Amino acid sequence: MGRLLAWRLPPQQFDVTLYEAREFSLPRGACWTAAGMIAPLSELVHSCREIYELGVRSLTLWRDWVNTIETRTGQSVCFRNAGSLLVAHRQDKSELLQFQRELQGKLNGEVSAYVQELDAEQLRQLEPTLEHFEQGLYLRNEGDIDNRRLLPLLLCEISRQGVHLIEQSPVECEPFAINSDRGREEFDCVIDCRGLGAGERVKGLRGVRGEVMVVETSEVALHRPVRLLHPRYQLYAVPREEGRTVIGATEIESEDMSPISVRSTMELSSALYSLHPAFAEARIVETRVNCRPATMDNMPYLHSESGLVCVNGLYRHGYLLAPALVEQVERRIEQQINGEKV
Amino acid sequence: MLAVSDPLKLYGRAFGSRLLVGTALYPSPAVMREAVRESGAEIITLSLRRQNPQQRQGRMLWDYIRESGCWLLPNTAGCKTPREVITLAEMSREIFQTDWIKLEVIGDDYNLQPDPYGLIEAARELVIRGFKVLPYCTDDLVVCRKLLDAGCEVLMPWGAPIGTGQGLLNKYNLRTLRERLPDTPLIIDAGVGAPSQAAEAMEMGYDAVLLNTAIAKAQDPVQMARAFRLAVQAGREAYRAGLMVKRQTASPSTPTLDMPFWQQVDKTQQD
Numbered sequence: 216m217g218r219l220l221a222w223r224l225p226p227q228q229f230d231v232t233l234y235e236a237r238e239f240s241l242p243r244g245a246c247w248t249a250a251g252m253i254a255p256l257s258e259l260v261h262s263c264r265e266i267y268e269l270g271v272r273s274l275t276l277w278r279d280w281v282n283t284i285e286t287r288t289g290q291s292v293c294f295r296n297a298g299s300l301l302v303a304h305r306q307d308k309s310e311l312l313q314f315q316r317e318l319q320g321k322l323n324g325e326v327s328a329y330v331q332e333l334d335a336e337q338l339r340q341l342e343p344t345l346e347h348f349e350q351g352l353y354l355r356n357e358g359d360i361d362n363r364r365l366l367p368l369l370l371c372e373i374s375r376q377g378v379h380l381i382e383q384s385p386v387e388c389e390p391f392a393i394n395s396d397r398g399r400e401e402f403d404c405v406i407d408c409r410g411l412g413a414g415e416r417v418k419g420l421r422g423v424r425g426e427v428m429v430v431e432t433s434e435v436a437l438h439r440p441v442r443l444l445h446p447r448y449q450l451y452a453v454p455r456e457e458g459r460t461v462i463g464a465t466e467i468e469s470e471d472m473s474p475i476s477v478r479s480t481m482e483l484s485s486a487l488y489s490l491h492p493a494f495a496e497a498r499i500v501e502t503r504v505n506c507r508p509a510t511m512d513n514m515p516y517l518h519s520e521s522g523l524v525c526v527n528g529l530y531r532h533g534y535l536l537a538p539a540l541v542e543q544v545e546r547r548i549e550q551q552i553n554g555e556k557v
Numbered sequence: 558m559l560a561v562s563d564p565l566k567l568y569g570r571a572f573g574s575r576l577l578v579g580t581a582l583y584p585s586p587a588v589m590r591e592a593v594r595e596s597g598a599e600i601i602t603l604s605l606r607r608q609n610p611q612q613r614q615g616r617m618l619w620d621y622i623r624e625s626g627c628w629l630l631p632n633t634a635g636c637k638t639p640r641e642v643i644t645l646a647e648m649s650r651e652i653f654q655t656d657w658i659k660l661e662v663i664g665d666d667y668n669l670q671p672d673p674y675g676l677i678e679a680a681r682e683l684v685i686r687g688f689k690v691l692p693y694c695t696d697d698l699v700v701c702r703k704l705l706d707a708g709c710e711v712l713m714p715w716g717a718p719i720g721t722g723q724g725l726l727n728k729y730n731l732r733t734l735r736e737r738l739p740d741t742p743l744i745i746d747a748g749v750g751a752p753s754q755a756a757e758a759m760e761m762g763y764d765a766v767l768l769n770t771a772i773a774k775a776q777d778p779v780q781m782a783r784a785f786r787l788a789v790q791a792g793r794e795a796y797r798a799g800l801m802v803k804r805q806t807a808s809p810s811t812p813t814l815d816m817p818f819w820q821q822v823d824k825t826q827q828d
Contacts, residue, residue, distance in 0.1 A: 261584060262584065263584075316776075317776060320776045321776075419617075419621070420617075421586075421617035421618060421621075422617070424614075446720060447720070468615050468618045469614040469615040470614045470615070470616075470617065471614035471615075511585065511586045511587045511590075511621060512585045512586075512587035512588070513584065513585035513586075513587075514585075
């Protein structure tokens with residue numbers, strides 16, 4: 216959120232300072248850990264219509280913003296808007312039906328406009344490597360973004376825009392001021408998007424542990440995010456460059472930041488192996504653990520008062536919601552500048 | 558909630574509700590708490606196994622669950638050996654200040670069937686350590702007796718494997734348990750997918766029903782919680798009222814003494 220906001224605030228109008236508790240090259244936030252999916256339909260099943268609508272708005276904004284970033288930097292952020300696939304093994308095909316039903320309930324029956332049922336042949340046309348699945352669902356309007364490319368490029372861009380970058384600096388936020396080891400610094404407006412670091416300010420903010428693995432193989436080539444539905448385990452596989460696939464993610468109600476557990480490794484690995492047996496020889500090149508900041512209703516938190524805007528609780532929807540929330544924060548700041556009641 | 562005159566008594570403690578609910582799998586903690594409230598449940602189960610309880614890392618959610626005011630029943634979900642169970646139970650007692658424990662020892666990963674041998678061994682040790690044990694078990698009469706011998710005062714046989722929503726799969730065994738263990742509080746735990754199945758369990762004379770997935774994974778968990786509350790209540794009242802015995806021959810509820818049977822049929826057809 217911080218980088219995206221700093222990038223969006225016009226340098227002609229704002230003198231922006233961005234604080235990072237650790238290093239900008241290795242941020243601590245869940246934004247660095249995430250797989251970067253922008254999946255409003257897939258997430259609707261676990262959330263509500265409001266999240267879906269924010270997600271759809273974000274996807275539109277991502278298309279536009281990515282274009283701007285790539286034009287300015289001359290580099291790709293590997294944004295893809297190729298939809299996503301849901302598959303289930305034959306014995307778990309009721310999971311696909313359940314998913315469709317839930318989506319139907321939440322979209323008031325408009326499902327066919329967004330979701331295409333695939334037979335084995337149609338599935339193979341989209342993803343040839345998923346040849347042992349007999350059916351699936353194709354969710355058209357979904358995408359993903361390579362966060363490991365996006366975040367450094369955003370940093371370059373905001374640096375070029377003249378944003379003051381201060382790292383290794385945990386802060387406390389209050390209206391019109393930031394407190395840190397550097398002392399108290401005053402601003403016209405403070406935007407608090409510290410995630411779990413803002414725990415004292417957001418009632419009921421909790422961390423939800425997520426574990427992710429990155430594997431590498433040249434034997435399996437996916438072209439879009441794939442979710443495997445299973446009664447007990449949920450797996451997504453997001454293809455990245457150079458034969459890498461990000462797989463995740465566990466969801467454990469705990470603020471435990473310790474390394475990935477053996478159990479989670481086994482669950483993710485076996486689910487991945489069942490997606491395609493060739494993953495058995497993939498190499499595990501990275502494991503990631505972080506805690507998603509979440510409110511008790513799992514909805515994003517946006518609060519503003521004079522001199523302060525707080526945005527938090529993006530939970531498992533960081534890249535899904537960030538642009539739409541940035542837009543809302545921009546509006547709040549605009550209101551403050553214009554002296555409107557916030 | 559049921560009348561105070563018909564409380565559920567477990568380990569000397571009386572509860573007004575005969576529906577126990579789990580706290581996992583909900584769309585959010587807020588929905589979970591609202592569903593718990595609407596269910597009328599006074600006992601809720603919660604799991605610690607994967608939350609790194611040694612470091613108290615799940616504290617935020619535990620405190621939130623505590624605020625519901627319900628009686629907490631920590632469980633040992635995910636444990637496969639008595640040793641794991643004992644460690645987790647001791648941690649639960651320390652964290653939640655309760656000696657009640659829902660005992661789960663899983664013997665099969667695919668259908669999450671309880672391991673009867675590990676269950677009995679763990680129950681015996683937990684009772685020695687002063688726990689009030691509510692074991693999640695199969696509907697096997699001999700296993701249930703052994704659990705009672707181990708010191709359990711409540712039994713929680715499955716209706717069907719956890720999360721399947723298949724309902725009461727082995728009614729013969731479940732009826733046998735009820736008939737042969739008339740003085741033991743019996744709670745159907747797991748496999749209940751629809752309110753009608755919960756009502757059926759209560760009509761069979763079971764003392765209570767424990768479930769999670771059917772509510773948590775409903776499209777509207779709060780409304781489903783209410784449906785289960787009403788179903789459990791209806792089933793209990795039906796049991797207490799005394800169900801009629803099924804017959805092969807039809808019997809009119811309004812006697813028409815002056816009219817032969819075939820004439821009633823003819824009249825209906827004419828209408």
